[in-house]
Amino acid sequence: MAATKDPRPCSIADTLALVGEKYSLLVLREVCLGNGRFDQLVRNTGAPRDILSARLRRLVEAGILTKRLYSERPQRFEYRPTQAGLELEPVLMTLKEWGDRHLRKGADLPMVVEHSCGGELVPVVTCKACGDPVRHEDLTAHPQAPGWNLAGPTAA
Amino acid sequence: MAATKDPRPCSIADTLALVGEKYSLLVLREVCLGNGRFDQLVRNTGAPRDILSARLRRLVEAGILTKRLYSERPQRFEYRPTQAGLELEPVLMTLKEWGDRHLRKGADLPMVVEHSCGGELVPVVTCKACGDPVRHEDLTAHPQAPGWNLAGPTAA
DNA sequence: GATGAGGGTTTGTTTTTCCAACTTAAAGGA
DNA sequence: TCCTTTAAGTTGGAAAAACAAACCCTCATC
Incomplete structure (x- = not known):
């Protein structure tokens, strides 16, 4: 889902670039509920296995999840939220x-x-x-990024 | 991006089905900032025009945005958040x-x-x-949907 | 030695996205 | 009048992503 490069410099867009793709937030939901195993995630989110695999890689890379070994023989993994993930x-x-x-x-x-x-x-x-x-009504936005104001780029 | 049908009955998934596709939340951001015109949305979100068009249709349908005529001749429209959108x-x-x-x-x-x-x-x-x-740590989730518990479907 | 669980990867097809060009309708200027 | 511009989209074809089903590997158990 989400945007990769946003024209407007924006933390919303940047965050969505990490967690805005299809299934990512559902994965996070499950992981926060304690359901961190691959097959559980497949069942509970409905994500195709290959897509889930890609999302998990990305979320681990982004520091939102960690991959934890919970059984040595056979090797079995489980995903858990990091502090950033919990936040x-x-x-x-x-x-x-x-x-x-x-x-x-x-x-x-x-x-x-x-x-x-x-x-x-x-x-x-x-x-x-x-x-x-x-x-x-209580909010006023103040863009700080150079070249931008509320309405968009200043030097269009 | 977002999920259309989630195996687990869930308001997070249902909400993402409406606003979780790529660009939708960036569109909402712009519209909440008062930037509701098509070309502005193209510039400020980076969405391709055809995708933006589809997203706007969907968000209007969902009751999150309204399409407002701001000029009769030539006909020109602008999108604004509804109360649900603001929420x-x-x-x-x-x-x-x-x-x-x-x-x-x-x-x-x-x-x-x-x-x-x-x-x-x-x-x-x-x-x-x-x-x-x-x-x-202060939260405890209680699934209410029949056939589901925290870990997943009860009759798998 | 067959079966099954867990955690994925591979393959081929279907959907979406993306991009550029085009359209329509009117306004503004030369 | 003709030309250009602005706004709000639509269209068509190529590229990327999602999907589904099958497959693989390592062990454990029957």
Whole structure:
């Protein structure tokens, strides 16, 4: 899926270049759930084996997953999230939240995540500085990259 | 890019089926920045015109964007986020945050977003119930879909 | 010594993507 | 009037990616 080279210098695009291809985020979902074995990933994501193999290589390369030997004889591997991989969980959570709200209208969720506070996890994105939930109207974007402004390249 | 049919019933997969294809989230980024015109989207996302055309159709269909006439003669259109589209911004923010931290180590960000509180926006995903920042260790997933548990299908 | 599990790779086909050129409709200038 | 430009796409053919099924290798077990 995702873009490889974005015209606009952008961390969203750069992140998507790593995890935006088809199946990558589903692989991450499974790995975060503890399902790191190849056959499990095939079953639970639906990815063709060759594609899965390519994605796993890429995610390991990117430092998002690690490949761990869990049996010497016979050699058997398992994939696990690195710290960087775990820090992508917020992306999964916000995707889940949107889907729960807009595609299922809150009813009959296929998966409920429980937070240690005892409640069902409903993730809310807040501003680190003030703690308030973030709304679109409260944001102002300031491009820093030379040659770019909000609307696009300045010297087109 | 993204998955169309996921074996595991999952809102993450369903959401990615709508916005997970290559360029879709970059289109949303631009549209949220106010850059909703076709040629702008071509320039700022790098999408081929035919692919962009297909993505826009899909996003409108999905209720994430609307197509608005901004000039009668000649007929000219512009795409804008719907409320549902705006509510996908948290996904963009978490992607940006990860990229800023892991791919740029915080220095020389190509884009800074200012929050109305006056500070630079650093998005933090918190639990709606308790307000605490969400950490992986604090989560427990409970699949609800019949025939599924954490590890996969129960009747494989 | 056959069977099966796990973790992939190979091969050939089908889909997508990509790119460049073309279209349509109108405005603006020479 | 004719020419060029802008905007928003569509079309057609070549290249890349995804897909599905079969295959391979190493062991373990029956």
